[in-house]
Amino acid sequence: MSGRGGESAPDPTAPAIAFERVSKWFGAHAALRGVSLAVAPGERVVVCGPSGSGKSTLIRCVNRLEAHDEGRILVEGIEVDDDPRRVRAIRREVGMVFQSFNLFPHLSVLENCILAPMRVRGMARAEAEELAMSYLARVRIPEQAEKLPHALSGGQQQRVAIARALCMRPRIMLFDEPTSALDPEMIKEVLDVIGELAETGMTMVCVTHEMGFARRLADRMVFMDAGEIVEAGPPERLFRAPEAPRLRDFLAQILRD
Amino acid sequence: MAALAGGLAYVAHRFGSVLHYRWDWGSLGGALLHWSVAHHAWRAGLLLEGLEATLRLALWSSVLTFLLGFGFALCRISRSLYWRLLGGLYVGFVRNMPLLVFLFLFYFFLSSQILPLLGLDRLGHGAGPAARFWLGLLFGPPRELSAFVTGVFCLALFEGAYVAEILRAGLQAVPRGQWEAALGLGLGRRETLWRVILPQALRASLPALAGQVILLIKASSVASLISIPELTYMANEVSSSNDHVFETWTAAAALYFVVCFGAASLFARWERARGTALAAGPRA
Amino acid sequence: MSPSRGPERASRPALARRPRPPERYADARPGEIIAASPGVAALGALGFAATLFVLVWLAWRGSRDLGYAWQWYRVPHEIFRRVGGGWQAGPLVEGLLVTLGVSLRAMVLALLLGLATAAARLAGTPFLRGLARAHIEIIRGTPLLVQLYLFYFILAPLVGLGRFWTGTLALAVFESVFAAEVMRGAIRSVAPGQWEAARALGLGERTIWRRVILPQTVLPMLPPLAGILVSLIKDSAIVSVISVFDLTNQGRNIISDTFMSFEIWFTVAALYLMMTLSLSTLVNGIERRVRRLRA
Numbered sequence: 106m107s108g109r110g111g112e113s114a115p116d117p118t119a120p121a122i123a124f125e126r127v128s129k130w131f132g133a134h135a136a137l138r139g140v141s142l143a144v145a146p147g148e149r150v151v152v153c154g155p156s157g158s159g160k161s162t163l164i165r166c167v168n169r170l171e172a173h174d175e176g177r178i179l180v181e182g183i184e185v186d187d188d189p190r191r192v193r194a195i196r197r198e199v200g201m202v203f204q205s206f207n208l209f210p211h212l213s214v215l216e217n218c219i220l221a222p223m224r225v226r227g228m229a230r231a232e233a234e235e236l237a238m239s240y241l242a243r244v245r246i247p248e249q250a251e252k253l254p255h256a257l258s259g260g261q262q263q264r265v266a267i268a269r270a271l272c273m274r275p276r277i278m279l280f281d282e283p284t285s286a287l288d289p290e291m292i293k294e295v296l297d298v299i300g301e302l303a304e305t306g307m308t309m310v311c312v313t314h315e316m317g318f319a320r321r322l323a324d325r326m327v328f329m330d331a332g333e334i335v336e337a338g339p340p341e342r343l344f345r346a347p348e349a350p351r352l353r354d355f356l357a358q359i360l361r362d
Numbered sequence: 363m364a365a366l367a368g369g370l371a372y373v374a375h376r377f378g379s380v381l382h383y384r385w386d387w388g389s390l391g392g393a394l395l396h397w398s399v400a401h402h403a404w405r406a407g408l409l410l411e412g413l414e415a416t417l418r419l420a421l422w423s424s425v426l427t428f429l430l431g432f433g434f435a436l437c438r439i440s441r442s443l444y445w446r447l448l449g450g451l452y453v454g455f456v457r458n459m460p461l462l463v464f465l466f467l468f469y470f471f472l473s474s475q476i477l478p479l480l481g482l483d484r485l486g487h488g489a490g491p492a493a494r495f496w497l498g499l500l501f502g503p504p505r506e507l508s509a510f511v512t513g514v515f516c517l518a519l520f521e522g523a524y525v526a527e528i529l530r531a532g533l534q535a536v537p538r539g540q541w542e543a544a545l546g547l548g549l550g551r552r553e554t555l556w557r558v559i560l561p562q563a564l565r566a567s568l569p570a571l572a573g574q575v576i577l578l579i580k581a582s583s584v585a586s587l588i589s590i591p592e593l594t595y596m597a598n599e600v601s602s603s604n605d606h607v608f609e610t611w612t613a614a615a616a617l618y619f620v621v622c623f624g625a626a627s628l629f630a631r632w633e634r635a636r637g638t639a640l641a642a643g644p645r646a
Numbered sequence: 647m648s649p650s651r652g653p654e655r656a657s658r659p660a661l662a663r664r665p666r667p668p669e670r671y672a673d674a675r676p677g678e679i680i681a682a683s684p685g686v687a688a689l690g691a692l693g694f695a696a697t698l699f700v701l702v703w704l705a706w707r708g709s710r711d712l713g714y715a716w717q718w719y720r721v722p723h724e725i726f727r728r729v730g731g732g733w734q735a736g737p738l739v740e741g742l743l744v745t746l747g748v749s750l751r752a753m754v755l756a757l758l759l760g761l762a763t764a765a766a767r768l769a770g771t772p773f774l775r776g777l778a779r780a781h782i783e784i785i786r787g788t789p790l791l792v793q794l795y796l797f798y799f800i801l802a803p804l805v806g807l808g809r810f811w812t813g814t815l816a817l818a819v820f821e822s823v824f825a826a827e828v829m830r831g832a833i834r835s836v837a838p839g840q841w842e843a844a845r846a847l848g849l850g851e852r853t854i855w856r857r858v859i860l861p862q863t864v865l866p867m868l869p870p871l872a873g874i875l876v877s878l879i880k881d882s883a884i885v886s887v888i889s890v891f892d893l894t895n896q897g898r899n900i901i902s903d904t905f906m907s908f909e910i911w912f913t914v915a916a917l918y919l920m921m922t923l924s925l926s927t928l929v930n931g932i933e934r935r936v937r938r939l940r941a
Contacts, residue, residue, distance in 0.1 A: 170542050189550075196548040207543035211561045220557060221547035266543075273547060373804055443690030448697070458922040459915050460883030462894055467911040583789035587887065594791055607799045615796060619787040626787070 115198060116182030121146045121277050121308040122167055127176035129162055129332075136162040137173065138332040146276075149309045151319040151340070154329035155355060160312040161204075163329070164279045167310070168192075168199045180277070197225060200270030204282040206262045208254035214241065214265050215250040218272045225273070233272070240268040244298050260291030264298055271302075278302070280311040316359055320344060328352045394613070409610075412596030413617050418502055419513055419592055420579045426518035427578060428571075431525025438530045449526065456523035461584055468516045469588045473508070506591065513585040513592075521578050528574065532567035533559060568636075572629035576622050583618070593617060709908070721909050724900055741896030742917055748814050748892060749879045755818035756874070760825025767830055778826070785823045790884055793820055798888045813885030821878050828870045832863040865936045872929040876922050883918075893917060 122144040129137040136159045144150050152160045165171045166178055169185055169192045178185040180195045209217050218237035222228040228236070241247045244264035246257075254262055263283055270278060280299065284292045296318050303309060303322050313319060319326055319340055326340040328349070336349045347353045394407045406414065437449030456464060502510050536559050544554040564571075586595035597614035601607045710716070724736045735743070766778035785793070797816040801807065807815070836859050844854040886895035897914040901907050 168546050170546060193548055193550065196546055199546075201543075201546040203539055203543060205537075205539050207537075207539035209540065209543070209558050209562075211565060220544075221549060224553050224557065225548040270547070373801065443687045444693045444697075445690075447691065447694040451698075455915075455919070458880075458919045458926075460880040460894065460918055462883040462886065463897070463911060463915050463918060466894075466898070467908075467915065470907045470911070580789035583791040584884075586791070594789065594795075597792070597795070601799070611792065611796050611799060615788045615792050618789055618792060619784060622787040623783060 114183075115180075115194070115276075117146065119179065119182035120144060121148065121181060122310065123177075123179040124163070124166075125177040125179070127163075127166065127173045127178055129159075129166060129171060129173045129175075135332050137166070139176065140329075140332070140334055141176075142327065142334060142337070144308060144310060146308055147306045149303050149322055149324045150311070150327060151323035151325075152310065152312045152327045152329060153314065153316070153319060153355075154335075158329040159332040160329050161281050162332075164201075164281055164310055164312060167277075167279060168196050168201060170201075193225075197273060198275055199277045199279060200273055200275035201279045202263070202266050202270055202281065202283045204285050206254075206259070206266045206286070208262055208266055208269070210254055213251050213253055214246070214257070217254065217265060218269045221269070222272050237268070237272050240271045241265070243271075243301075244268045245294075258291060259287045260294045263287065263291075263295045267295075267298055267302070275307075277308040277310070280309065280313065282312050282314070284313065284315060314359065316344075316356075328355065330355070408596045408600050409593065409613060409617065412591060412593035412614075413621070415502055415510075415590070415592040415596075416579065416582055416594075416618075417621070418500070419510070419517065419582045419585060419590065420575070422501075422514045423517040423521065423582065424575055424578055426514060427521045427525050427574070430518055430522030431529055434522060434526035435529035435533060438526060439533050453523045453526050456520055457527070461520055461581055462587070464520050465516050465584055465588060468519060469512055472512045472515055509588070509590050513582075513588060513590040516588070517578065517582060517585065521574065521581065524577075525571065525574055528567050528570045529563065532563035532570075535566055536562045569629070569633060572626075572633075576625055576629075579622055579625070580618065714908070716909065717904070717906050718909055720904065720906065721913055724910070724913070737896040737900060738893065738913065738917065741891060741893035742921075744810075744890065745879065745882055745892040745894075746921070748810070748817065748885055748890065749875065749882045752814045752817035752821065752882065753875050753878055755815065756821040756825050756878070757871070759818060759822035760829055763822060763826035764829035764833070767826070768833060782823045782826065785820055790816070790820050790881060791887065794884055794888060809885075809888050809890050813882075813888055813890045817878060817882055817885065820881070821874055824874050824877070825871065828867055828874065829863070831870075832867040833859065835866065836862050865939060868936060869929055869933040872925065872932060876925050876929070879921050879925070880918065 120143040122142075124140050124142045126139045126141055127137055128135065128139055140159075140163060142150075142163075152163060154160050162171055166173045167180060167185065172187075173185075180199060183191055183195055185192065185195060208214075209220070212220065215234060215237055218241065219228075219230065219233035222233040222236060223230060238247055238250065241250055244267055246261055246264055246268075249257060249261060249265070254265065257265065263286075267283075283299065284295050287295060292315070296315060299309075299311070300318070300322060311319075311323075323340045325337060326343045327337040328335050328343065328351075330351045336343065336347065336352050343352065344356065347356055394409050434449045434452055437445040438453065440446055440449070501507055540558055540562065541554060544558040545551070549557070582592060583594040585592055586598065589595065591599075593614055597610055601610035604610065706716070724738045726733050726739065727736045728734070763778045763781060766774040767782075770778065794813065794816045797812050797819075798809070801815075802809070802812040840858055840862065841854065844858045849858070882892060883894040886892050886898065889895065891899075893914055897910050901910050904910075
């Protein structure tokens with residue numbers, strides 16, 4: 106083990122996220138098999154692949170919602186391991202948006218957004234509210250701030266979830282199939298918000314099935330299958346000239362409809 | 363149905379013709395309220411005094427029940443196997459035992475082994491009249507304090523196991539995504555539990571918890587068996603002294619019914635009000 | 647909302663709720679909720695055993711210092727005793743049999759009464775519905791002990807009922823309310839489409855009840871009814887108050903003779919635990935099988 110693993114202060118010169126031969130099992134099922142991947146600061150990576158290929162597990166290991174079994178994961182030079190201080194330090198800097206929104210149903214939209222800034226960053230309420238309102242304005246729902254989440258549409262809820270994550274001013278954002286639970290007419294409003302975010306130069310890792318979105322936005326596309334990274338590269342090349350047969354099959358299926 | 367009606371008719375027939383029971387509700391009056399010559403005021407009779415003690419018992423054991431239940435619910439969902447086993451043992455032990463057996467076991471244990479160490483009997487000796495009034499209102503007469511405390515602890519330790527299960531179910535019913543979202547934002551486990559999970563769990567368990575309070579009021583009747591002078595105990599006393607068994611027990615049952623049914627209706631109304639407030643969306 | 651009785655009942659609404667759609671790895675908990683490492687778990691189990699040991703030891707020492715003489719060796723005598731050449735049931739086993747006798751008889755009666763109440767609530771005239779409703783609310787709104795006294799002091803002398811049957815009847819009436827609610831819930835949980843389909847086929851009301859609706863209610867009703875039997879066994883301890891010689895009362899009698907309070911109450915508790923746990927295991931088995939049958 107190198108000495109770097111013990112540090113808990115982020116190193117901005119290191120890769121934003123580095124996977125080194127990471128493996129993860131659920132019982133006998135291997136969700137990740139020796140995955141290696143480095144995400145540079147400011148890079149926008151889209152992860153795609155058939156369901157059950159380990160995409161979600163991959164990004165859930167970054168902020169330790171799942172614990173990997175083998176290999177190393179470094180986030181801005183901090184090793185992701187069992188140490189609760191390092192895990193919390195990473196979670197402070199890494200925002201996450203879930204497929205099922207996971208807004209806190211008992212808190213208003215505004216309260217959802219200010220909870221972590223106040224409790225984790227120790228921000229004063231007024232300051233946190235100001236911050237939250239500015240991000241709610243950015244996701245274009247400032248007028249819903251006092252409502253409870255279930256009074257909102259799915260698309261609005263997901264935009265709140267994005268604002269909530271942004272309120273922690275993360276340097277890295279993880280998106281776990283952010284549009285999969287949405288009705289078709291709401292997908293665009295959420296993708297637009299994510300697209301605007303991408304232009305700010307934030308490091309982003311996004312698991313999605315929206316191929317058009319991936320093509321427009323991603324610096325790099327990663328195709329996973331059966332817990333392995335099968336092929337990675339600029340999206341244009343992957344779409345134009347996929348090398349791996351598995352990726353060709355996947356694209357053929359997805360682009361058919 | 364016909365058999366039931368027949369049975370009821372038979373009972374009524376026996377009642378009217380065979381026993382020639384003489385109804386005398388007047389005799390019951392004194393057991394509810396009586397005019398005290400010494401104090402020149404209406405005083406609560408034995409039954410109302412008993413009711414007061416029942417409510418007192420229910421109040422304090424409810425408080426203690428929820429504290430214990432909450433503690434054991436936390437044990438049951440703990441990350442550490444140690445606490446889970448400890449919580450599981452308590453809940454499994456208590457929930458598989460009759461209240462009566464539990465009461466006798468702990469009554470003997472508490473009253474003979476633990477309470478003498480606390481020296482409760484001396485409590486309130488130095489208190490002034492105002493303090494005594496409040497102590498009396500909240501905890502009953504000082505000389506009965508030690509029995510009262512035993513009763514409260516027995517009931518709370520018993521019902522606490524049921525509350526623990528209600529709260530555990532509530533806590534575990536909160537979707538996993540809530541944990542993930544809060545932890546992912548950088549909140550600690552304790553803060554997540556306190557600010558995100560628990561409020562949702564409590565909301566979901568409120569009807570069951572309210573039901574548990576009513577169960578506790580009813581269960582407190584068993585405390586009469588360890589000589590705590592609550593409603594059931596008093597009804598026993600009154601019925602054996604005035605020989606009007608029927609009227610006394612009917613009155614006691616009616617008092618319990620008023621309290622329990624009233625509480626249930628109140629909870630239900632509150633629940634409905636809360637439901638509509640939630641459905642309305644934005645909060646004031 | 648009406649007061650529910652114990653978590654067996656309290657958890658019923660939760661059972662009725664549809665299960666959440668399974669997440670991808672529904673069985674895997676987030677790493678922070680349950681400790682994963684088997685080493686830590688083993689340590690926890692060891693610590694738990696150590697705590698139990700220390701607690702028992704402290705209780706033992708403390709009670710001995712206070713002058714309590716432990717006489718566990720006398721307990722087996724109360725369970726089985728040797729008479730002449732053979733074995734005979736001791737008072738505790740006799741009490742156990744009485745407890746089971748009261749509970750099972752009360753269960754049968756409670757099912758019949760519960761069925762009548764549920765039928766009255768679902769299909770009766772307004773008068774019958776009101777009567778059933780009043781029956782349920784009164785029984786739920788008063789303590790079992792007070793009901794028992796009402797039966798014992800008033801009904802028993804009126805109709806010349808013995809103590810055993812008085813206790814059984816009081817328990818049956820008390821539990822019948824919960825049985826009625828279980829039955830009503832099961833009947834109402836049959837999808838309305840079943841009624842519509844049966845009517846559309848031209849079946850009569852009676853046939854629909856007998857051939858379509860009731861058969862569908864039997865399986866889902868079994869686990870909660872078995873849960874009622876478990877409650878009944880525990881609640882039956884209350885008949886000891888009117889001098890029925892059930893397990894609890896036998897325990898009290900032995901203690902008044904021998905002063906072995908702890909030993910006897912722990913034994914009695916263990917015997918109840920045995921009955922309820924074995925029944926609960928059975929219920930779980932039934933529940934699993936029912937779920938498989940319905941799947």
